Amino acid sequence: MNISDNSSPIAIHCESVSKNYKKIEALKNINFDVKRGEIFGIIGPDGAGKTTLFRILTTLILPDNGTATIDGFDVVASYKEIRKRVGYMPGRFSLYQDLTVEENLEFFATVFNTTIEENYELIKDIYIQIEPFKNRRAGKLSGGMKQKLALSCALIHKPSVLFLDEPTTGVDPVSRKEFWGMLQKLREQGITILVSTPYMDEASLCDRIALIQNGQFLRIDTPENIVGQFADILWAAKSDNMHKLLEDLRNDEQVKSSFAFGDSIHVTVENGQLTVDSLKKYLIERGHKNIEIQPIEPTIEDCFMELSNTQI
Amino acid sequence: MKQLFSFIRKEFHHILRDKTTVMILLLMPVIQIVLFGFALSQEVKDTKVIVLANTSDDATRRIIDRVDASEYFDVAVVAHNSNDIDAAFRDGKAKLAMVFEDHFSENLKHTGKAHIQLIADATDPNAATSFLFYASNIITNYQQDLSPTQTNSGLITPEVKMLYNPQMKSAFNFVPGVLGMIMILICAMMTSIAIVREKEMGTMEILLVSPMRPIYTILSKIAPYFVLSVINFATIMLLSVFVLKVPIAGSFISLLTVSLLYIFVALSLGLLISTLTSSQLAAMMISGMGLMIPVMLLSGMIFPIENMPVFLRFISNFVPARWYIDAVKTIMIKGLGLGDVLKDVGVLILMGTVLVTISLKKFKVRLG
Numbered sequence: 263m264n265i266s267d268n269s270s271p272i273a274i275h276c277e278s279v280s281k282n283y284k285k286i287e288a289l290k291n292i293n294f295d296v297k298r299g300e301i302f303g304i305i306g307p308d309g310a311g312k313t314t315l316f317r318i319l320t321t322l323i324l325p326d327n328g329t330a331t332i333d334g335f336d337v338v339a340s341y342k343e344i345r346k347r348v349g350y351m352p353g354r355f356s357l358y359q360d361l362t363v364e365e366n367l368e369f370f371a372t373v374f375n376t377t378i379e380e381n382y383e384l385i386k387d388i389y390i391q392i393e394p395f396k397n398r399r400a401g402k403l404s405g406g407m408k409q410k411l412a413l414s415c416a417l418i419h420k421p422s423v424l425f426l427d428e429p430t431t432g433v434d435p436v437s438r439k440e441f442w443g444m445l446q447k448l449r450e451q452g453i454t455i456l457v458s459t460p461y462m463d464e465a466s467l468c469d470r471i472a473l474i475q476n477g478q479f480l481r482i483d484t485p486e487n488i489v490g491q492f493a494d495i496l497w498a499a500k501s502d503n504m505h506k507l508l509e510d511l512r513n514d515e516q517v518k519s520s521f522a523f524g525d526s527i528h529v530t531v532e533n534g535q536l537t538v539d540s541l542k543k544y545l546i547e548r549g550h551k552n553i554e555i556q557p558i559e560p561t562i563e564d565c566f567m568e569l570s571n572t573q574i
Numbered sequence: 575m576k577q578l579f580s581f582i583r584k585e586f587h588h589i590l591r592d593k594t595t596v597m598i599l600l601l602m603p604v605i606q607i608v609l610f611g612f613a614l615s616q617e618v619k620d621t622k623v624i625v626l627a628n629t630s631d632d633a634t635r636r637i638i639d640r641v642d643a644s645e646y647f648d649v650a651v652v653a654h655n656s657n658d659i660d661a662a663f664r665d666g667k668a669k670l671a672m673v674f675e676d677h678f679s680e681n682l683k684h685t686g687k688a689h690i691q692l693i694a695d696a697t698d699p700n701a702a703t704s705f706l707f708y709a710s711n712i713i714t715n716y717q718q719d720l721s722p723t724q725t726n727s728g729l730i731t732p733e734v735k736m737l738y739n740p741q742m743k744s745a746f747n748f749v750p751g752v753l754g755m756i757m758i759l760i761c762a763m764m765t766s767i768a769i770v771r772e773k774e775m776g777t778m779e780i781l782l783v784s785p786m787r788p789i790y791t792i793l794s795k796i797a798p799y800f801v802l803s804v805i806n807f808a809t810i811m812l813l814s815v816f817v818l819k820v821p822i823a824g825s826f827i828s829l830l831t832v833s834l835l836y837i838f839v840a841l842s843l844g845l846l847i848s849t850l851t852s853s854q855l856a857a858m859m860i861s862g863m864g865l866m867i868p869v870m871l872l873s874g875m876i877f878p879i880e881n882m883p884v885f886l887r888f889i890s891n892f893v894p895a896r897w898y899i900d901a902v903k904t905i906m907i908k909g910l911g912l913g914d915v916l917k918d919v920g921v922l923i924l925m926g927t928v929l930v931t932i933s934l935k936k937f938k939v940r941l942g
Binding site: 323342345348355415 | 576580584587592775780781785786940
C-alpha cells in the first residue's frame with residue numbers, strides 16, 4: 263500500500279469488478295481509472311448498476327470479483343483508510359431530518375474529526391446559500407437546499423475523492439445547473455469527483471464519462487469524443503400520428519433505429535442509405551400528414567441509445 | 575472521545591424533539607402503576623350480589639343484611655329461581671350469588687346444620703377468590719355471634735362453586751412485573767428502533783463511510799435509553815413506595831444493582847434485534863411479539879411459573895424478566911439481600927455477556 267498518496271495521478275482504479283445479487287448480475291467486469299482532479303460521470307438509466315458500483319467503491323459492499331483502489335487503498339483490505347478520506351453523498355437524502363442545518367453540519371464535522379471552522383473555506387460557496395436557514399430542521403428544507411446541505415456535509419472533512427450518487431435526481435433544473443457549477447469549483451480545488459446521473463444532458467459537464475447499462479460499461483471517453491464517434495446520419499421526425507410514425511419507421515428496413523425523444527422521433531440512418539425526401543415519400547404513402555424531418559446533431563443520449571442498441 | 579459526545583448529544587436531540595414519544599416513555603410507568611394499583615386492583619368494594627332464598631326467614635334475612643351492610647358487597651337483586659341467577663351473571667348484574675336452601679332457618683334451628691351455596695363469577699379468578707373469602711367470613715361471623723359459646727363451626731357449611739374458571743390462579747405482585755416490562759420496552763424496543771432508523775433513513779450509509787467507530791455508534795444509541803430507564807426505575811420506586819405503600823423491604827443498593835444489570839441485558843437484546851432487522855417495523859414486531867409477550871406470560875408476572883407445563887417452564891428460563899422479577903421479589907418484597915439472588919444475578923450476567931458478544935460480532939461494518 264505504499265503507492266497510496268494524494269499525489270498519485272490515479273485517484274480511482276477499478277479492475278474487472280463484478281457483483282451479483284443472487285442470480286442477477288448487477289455489475290459485469292467493470293474496468294476504469296479516474297485521474298486526480300477529474301469529474302468522472304457514470305451515465306445510465308435506473309437499475310443499470312450505478313449505485314452498486316458506488317457502494318463497492320465507498321467500501322459499503324464487497325465486490326464478488328476484481329479489485330478496486332481509492333487513492334491506492336484497496337476497498338476491501340484498507341476500507342478504514344478509505345473511509346477517512348472520501349466524501350459520500352448517497353442517492354437518497356440521508357441526513358437527520360429532525361436536526362437543524364447547523365446541527366447536521368456540526369455533527370458530520372465531528373464524525374470526521376474536524377470542525378466547521380477548519381474547512382469553512384471549502385464549503386463556503388455552497389453553505390453560504392443555506393446559512394440563512396441554519397436553524398431550520400433539515401426535513402423542512404426544499405429539495406435544492408437539502409442537496410446543498412448534503413454536499414456541505416460530504417465536503418466538510420475536505421475529502422480527496424468525492425462520490426456523488428445521483429445528486430441531482432429530484433432537484434429542480436435551476437438548482438441542478440447551480441450544482442454542476444459548484445462541482446466545477448470543487449475540481450479546481452483538486453478534489454476528484456465521481457458522479458452518477460440518469461440525466462444525459464449533464465454528461466457534457468463531466469471531463470470524462472462512462473455509459474453504463476445492465477451492469478456493463480458501453481464506452482468510456484470524453485463527452486465530445488463520444489458524440490464525435492456517432493457515425494450515422496441523425497434526423498428528427500414528426501407527424502400527426504406519432505405512435506404510428508414510430509411503428510412505420512421501425513418497419514422501414516432502411517432505417518437503422520428510431521427512438522422517441524421528447525416531442526420528436528430520432529431516426530438514425532446509415533450513410534448513403536436514404537434521403538430525407540425518400541423517407542418523406544415513404545411516410546406519405548403510409549398516410550402520415552404534416553411530416554417534418556430535420557437533420558440534427560447527435561447528443562449523448564443518441565449515442566447511448568445507439569450503443570445500447572448494438573449491445574443487444 | 576469528542577466524536578462520542580457529539581453523537582450522544584445528537585441522540586438526545588432526536589429523542590427530546592420527538593415530544594410524543596418521550597412523553598409516552600416517561601408516563602408509561604406511571605400509567606401502568608396506576609392501572610395495576612387502582613383500576614385493576616383486587617380490592618373488593620360494593621360488589622353486586624344476587625340472593626336466592628325461597629323461604630324468607632329470620633336467619634336468611636340477618637345474613638343478607640350483614641352482607642349488604644359490609645363495604646364489600648351490595649345486594650343488588652333478589653332472585654326467584656336459579657334462572658335469575660344465570661341471567662344476572664350473564665348480564666354482569668352480579669358477581670356473586672348466595673343461594674339459601676329451603677327452610678334455612680328451621681334447618682339451622684332444628685338440625686344445627688344449614689347450607690348456603692356461593693357462586694362467583696370467576697372470569698377474574700383473583701377477584702372471585704376474594705369475594706368468596708369475604709362472603710365466607712361474613713357467614714362465619716354470623717354463626718359465631720349466633721352461638722358464641724360454640725366453637726364448633728360445623729353449623730353452616732358454605733359450599734363454594736367457581737363459575738367460568740374452576741382452576742384458581744394466584745394473584746401476582748405487579749410492581750416487579752411492571753419494572754421488568756418497562757425496562758424491556760424502553761431498552762430493547764426503543765434501542766433497536768433507534769439503530770434501525772439510521773439504516774432505514776440511509777444515514778447509516780454515511781456513518782459507515784466515515785472514520786466513526788461502530789462501538790461509538792452503539793454506545794451513543796444506548797446512552798439516552800439507559801438514562802430514560804433509570805428515570806423510569808426511579809419513578810416506579812417512588813410510586814410504589816409512596817403511592818402504593820409497597821415498601822422496599824430489602825436494600826435499595828441491591829435492588830439498584832440488579833436493576834442496572836437487567837437494563838444492561840435489555841439493552842444488549844435491543845442491540846441484537848437491531849443487527850437482525852433492517853426496518854423499524856420489523857424491529858418493533860420482533861421486540862413486541864418476541865419480547866413483550868414472553869415477558870408478560872412467561873416471567874411469572876401474571877402466571878406462576880411453577881404451574882406451567884414443563885415445556886413452557888423450560889422456555890421461561892430464557893426470559894430475562896423471569897430472573898429479574900424473581901430477584902426483585904426476593905429483595906423488595908421478601909427483604910432478602912444480594913446473597914439470596916445470586917442465581918438470578920448469575921443468569922442475568924451470563925445472558926448479557928452472551929448477547930453483547932453476539933451483537934458486537936454481528937454488527938456490520940458494511941451494508942447487509
